[in-house]
Amino acid sequence: MLQVNGLSKTFGGVKAVQDVTFAVRGKTIHSVIGPNGAGKTTLFNLITGVYTPSDGEIVFDGENVAGATPDQLARRGMSRTFQNLQVCMNMSAIENVMVGAHLTLNTSLFAGMIRLPSLRRKDRACREEAQRLMNFVGVGKYIKSHASQMPYGALKRLEIARALAAKPKILLLDEPAAGLNHTETGEIDALIQKVAESGVTVVLVEHDMKLVMNLSDHILVLDYGKKLAEGTAEEVRRNPDVIAAYLGASA
Amino acid sequence: MLSEFLQFLFSGVTVGAMYALAALGYGLIYNASGVINFAQGEFIMLGGMAAVFLTEAGVPLPVAIVLAVAIAALVGLVVEKLAIEPAGNAEVVTLIIITIGASLTLRGLVQIFLGKGNHALPPFSGETPIAVLGATLLPQSLWVMGVTLVVVAALAWFFGRTILGKAVLATAYNKLAAQLVGINTRFILLLSFGLAAALGALGGILVAPITYTSYDAGIMMGLKGFVAATLGGLGSGVGAVVGGLLLGAVEAMTAGYISSAYKDAMPFVLILLILFFRPQGLFGKKTTDRV
Amino acid sequence: MTVSRSSYGLTALVVVLALLPLALPNPFYYDVAIRIAINACVAIGLNLLIGYTGQISLGHAGFFGIGAYASAILTTQFGWPPALAMVAGAAGTGLLAFVVARPILKLKGHYLAMATLGLGIIASIVLVNETAYTGGPDGMSVGGFSLAGWQITGEHAWYSVVACLLVVVTWFALNLIEAPAGRALQAIHGSEVAARVVGVNTTAFKVRVFVLSAVLASLMGSLTAHYIGFVTPGLAGFFHSIELVTMVVVGGMASVFGSILGAALLTVLPQLLSTFEGWETVIFGLILMLTMIFLPKGVVPTLRLRFAKEEK
Numbered sequence: 127m128l129q130v131n132g133l134s135k136t137f138g139g140v141k142a143v144q145d146v147t148f149a150v151r152g153k154t155i156h157s158v159i160g161p162n163g164a165g166k167t168t169l170f171n172l173i174t175g176v177y178t179p180s181d182g183e184i185v186f187d188g189e190n191v192a193g194a195t196p197d198q199l200a201r202r203g204m205s206r207t208f209q210n211l212q213v214c215m216n217m218s219a220i221e222n223v224m225v226g227a228h229l230t231l232n233t234s235l236f237a238g239m240i241r242l243p244s245l246r247r248k249d250r251a252c253r254e255e256a257q258r259l260m261n262f263v264g265v266g267k268y269i270k271s272h273a274s275q276m277p278y279g280a281l282k283r284l285e286i287a288r289a290l291a292a293k294p295k296i297l298l299l300d301e302p303a304a305g306l307n308h309t310e311t312g313e314i315d316a317l318i319q320k321v322a323e324s325g326v327t328v329v330l331v332e333h334d335m336k337l338v339m340n341l342s343d344h345i346l347v348l349d350y351g352k353k354l355a356e357g358t359a360e361e362v363r364r365n366p367d368v369i370a371a372y373l374g375a376s377a
Numbered sequence: 378m379l380s381e382f383l384q385f386l387f388s389g390v391t392v393g394a395m396y397a398l399a400a401l402g403y404g405l406i407y408n409a410s411g412v413i414n415f416a417q418g419e420f421i422m423l424g425g426m427a428a429v430f431l432t433e434a435g436v437p438l439p440v441a442i443v444l445a446v447a448i449a450a451l452v453g454l455v456v457e458k459l460a461i462e463p464a465g466n467a468e469v470v471t472l473i474i475i476t477i478g479a480s481l482t483l484r485g486l487v488q489i490f491l492g493k494g495n496h497a498l499p500p501f502s503g504e505t506p507i508a509v510l511g512a513t514l515l516p517q518s519l520w521v522m523g524v525t526l527v528v529v530a531a532l533a534w535f536f537g538r539t540i541l542g543k544a545v546l547a548t549a550y551n552k553l554a555a556q557l558v559g560i561n562t563r564f565i566l567l568l569s570f571g572l573a574a575a576l577g578a579l580g581g582i583l584v585a586p587i588t589y590t591s592y593d594a595g596i597m598m599g600l601k602g603f604v605a606a607t608l609g610g611l612g613s614g615v616g617a618v619v620g621g622l623l624l625g626a627v628e629a630m631t632a633g634y635i636s637s638a639y640k641d642a643m644p645f646v647l648i649l650l651i652l653f654f655r656p657q658g659l660f661g662k663k664t665t666d667r668v
Numbered sequence: 669m670t671v672s673r674s675s676y677g678l679t680a681l682v683v684v685l686a687l688l689p690l691a692l693p694n695p696f697y698y699d700v701a702i703r704i705a706i707n708a709c710v711a712i713g714l715n716l717l718i719g720y721t722g723q724i725s726l727g728h729a730g731f732f733g734i735g736a737y738a739s740a741i742l743t744t745q746f747g748w749p750p751a752l753a754m755v756a757g758a759a760g761t762g763l764l765a766f767v768v769a770r771p772i773l774k775l776k777g778h779y780l781a782m783a784t785l786g787l788g789i790i791a792s793i794v795l796v797n798e799t800a801y802t803g804g805p806d807g808m809s810v811g812g813f814s815l816a817g818w819q820i821t822g823e824h825a826w827y828s829v830v831a832c833l834l835v836v837v838t839w840f841a842l843n844l845i846e847a848p849a850g851r852a853l854q855a856i857h858g859s860e861v862a863a864r865v866v867g868v869n870t871t872a873f874k875v876r877v878f879v880l881s882a883v884l885a886s887l888m889g890s891l892t893a894h895y896i897g898f899v900t901p902g903l904a905g906f907f908h909s910i911e912l913v914t915m916v917v918v919g920g921m922a923s924v925f926g927s928i929l930g931a932a933l934l935t936v937l938p939q940l941l942s943t944f945e946g947w948e949t950v951i952f953g954l955i956l957m958l959t960m961i962f963l964p965k966g967v968v969p970t971l972r973l974r975f976a977k978e979e980k
Contacts, residue, residue, distance in 0.1 A: 200867030214858020238847025481953030
């Protein structure tokens, strides 16, 4: 589904990502872990088109998409959430989810202004679907709320609902459990499994080791922008380089 | 040919020095708060107008100049305290509009209390032009360039050698970090406004003997000062000076060689070009947003 | 639900506009009402750009002025029919807006503000200087507006025309906001990167809404030219641009009815203050500052929140 070859990104003098190669198989849950500053979010931003690679290729669903813009990638079936929560606080909760389905709707300004009946019908269907998604991710009680009224944990899930609204092939979650307490993390764990079961490939960046080890079919470990290790949860857990990176070399 | 070119250059650099001082003012405030102070032009105008009215009231010129700068600085402090500080951490658009509001208020008050007339300040040391290579140089121009040079040197010393100056720079680089090491960033912002107003006023006073001043002189001067700041790179001291002089020269050349009617449009054409091709200006830094 | 709320608002607007003539005692009041309606249309368009999409334009009066002068010059000096001149002005403005929009809207915050400001000022300087066509700083006179032989004469006719226009523009705007395109615009304001990753071509949308609001301003400028019968470069000037932004900001960002209220307040205010020259500028400035400090969302959204809280 997703293949990254020799991907690199340099900012001025900082080599944020260096020559990273890995593969994500369809319908699996794949995690990217590593100490702070390892380049995980940069890697995400490269894959999702927010940054342009300095070098390397990104092959998504058979096509090289390195350098494509986020909206082009969205068209190809890629969705993502953000580490520092990019929810539109100026819109209602349900509108946030509905905007996730942007590519499936008639987005002409003119058609919108004159209230074309076909547009209205599809919009109503979109709204119902958005409600269903909000229930799916567990924020059903906020269906009538404004985004600015929702608590942090609910907003994180709202973002996932928005990402799912586009019916993506692959979903990239950037630290979905960041800032959540124990119970909320358990809920996210269950949600991610639900998403994967519905047929979406999931790639996540996470710090919470329990969540990662529990969920992942496959793990990629980054350190200082380079690939440190790759494998199943068991393999990675036992890898001495990984242990050294997290706990210090003398451990 | 040469003398004509020099003539334009002299008048350009003279006005350019005022733009440079205004640009420094913009940079100061931008560095301390990220705000573009649309009222900067009014500070320039206040300097000139205050000096004019003080001298007309009988105050000796040197004293009038010092007082006028002080008055402008005071107004700058008041604007920061009453208009900017209450707004807290508002959006950029909001802050821009607040400073526009402040500029309107200041301009309106001057119009009401000091009238709509044009005024000229007496030149500092007479009007006899000096001949240089076939071109004439007004003694006032020498004053403008000389004082600006001294001011720029003083600012360089202030920022490079004094604790307070370094605190201002620290706030510019990273406000939060500056707060964490104990710098009172609120005070720094207040100081920046006062200093920016003083710089603007000084520029206004220096050129008042050459270009008349009036209640609405601030609009164009302020806008062009901002163009100069952007041209040089918003927030860069060197950029402000270079940008100001460059803008003044280009404007004078346009007036001289192309058309004096469009001389006022040139700065805005320039700023569009800069913003399209190199928004960070000549000496500014490019920034990327962290997501 | 938002849908019925805007239907209520629209119905209320129609009722108010229909009944207003009964309350207007003389032509002077009609004049104010007509100006309010024209300004409201421009403000609604500008609000789509500023309030909903989160951009800024400090030079919108430039588009207004271009429309006004296009109508003035084409009808007076080239004998074009007014309707055609108006369309030509709008097309020209649209083209200009389209050409500058792409590079300009890549900028953000104060850079964008400065670029739009620069545009507006260049427009007004051109209008002042091309005296042969524009009559220079003193302006030029314009004939009335006639379409297929029917001329709009008298305040009642003009009122009916602009009132209908206001209703249509309001309806268009309300529809747009509830449509996918409207959500895309608001998403650009809320989080541009989020909008991009869901597939919104943010540049294209920003350009579209910029052109739309510019064309609307131009059309209103053309109408104003015919209504007043005279155009001056001040119509494209910086102060007019600020007035328009103030209407949006004071009335309420991201609020169509807020723009109408803002237009009303800021059209009436200069009339009230016209005897107090100088104070007009001061009070304008004070209103801008006070509103932005205490009511940063504008009047209508703040009231709406106040009432929503009381409902709970």
